[in-house]
Amino acid sequence: MAKKLISPEKIIEASLVSSFKKGMGATSLSDISDALGIKKASLYNHFASKEEMLNAIYLYCSDYSAKINFFSEEDFSKVNSKNAVQLFSKAASDYVKKHEAEPLFQIYTLVNSEKYFTKECLDIFEKQRAKVETQIFLFLKIIADKNIHTDEFLRKEAGYFISSFLFMMDMYLAKKKETIRQNPECDAGSLFALPTDEKSLALISKFAQGFIQAFVKN
Numbered sequence: 001m002a003k004k005l006i007s008p009e010k011i012i013e014a015s016l017v018s019s020f021k022k023g024m025g026a027t028s029l030s031d032i033s034d035a036l037g038i039k040k041a042s043l044y045n046h047f048a049s050k051e052e053m054l055n056a057i058y059l060y061c062s063d064y065s066a067k068i069n070f071f072s073e074e075d076f077s078k079v080n081s082k083n084a085v086q087l088f089s090k091a092a093s094d095y096v097k098k099h100e101a102e103p104l105f106q107i108y109t110l111v112n113s114e115k116y117f118t119k120e121c122l123d124i125f126e127k128q129r130a131k132v133e134t135q136i137f138l139f140l141k142i143i144a145d146k147n148i149h150t151d152e153f154l155r156k157e158a159g160y161f162i163s164s165f166l167f168m169m170d171m172y173l174a175k176k177k178e179t180i181r182q183n184p185e186c187d188a189g190s191l192f193a194l195p196t197d198e199k200s201l202a203l204i205s206k207f208a209q210g211f212i213q214a215f216v217k218n
Contacts, residue, residue: 016106058120092208
């Protein structure tokens, strides 16, 4: 029988799948090795300990999250007072949709549950939030009237928005996670193809529209 080709990345991916189902704290090495179809001892060919494996998982999550932006460079290059509302609401909607797909959904649930227990996950959460908040601040600087709104004011408004937005996104994803949990006959791969809850997403988009409209110069 040919040996299975197992890499550290495949182990990390299997860990994220198991964590998504039952939480990282309840995920054992046996869960991971069973998912890969290998013996538990084989995991030690790639990681000296579970702690080393966890560090690799957190680094993977950090690197992946670092690639996720609220706005694209193209958005910034073409934004103006006429298209600002449309661009902003679409960016908000697309940001949520990105988190519905794997592995980002798995990473999101891991980071947001483990941020209460591990500094690594808290750092990932805080860095992503700070990055998005900065991107929104820069967007506001482009469209807002500089004679009315100071940078300090715009930074505060960006912070208020991201706090509310992330809460709404978290509730949206939590409901989708529960739908997945209630369908144990389907594994993660197929359920990530569940249709988007357009009604709930429309509420998030409407919230984003209302926020940005207050800053668009007439």
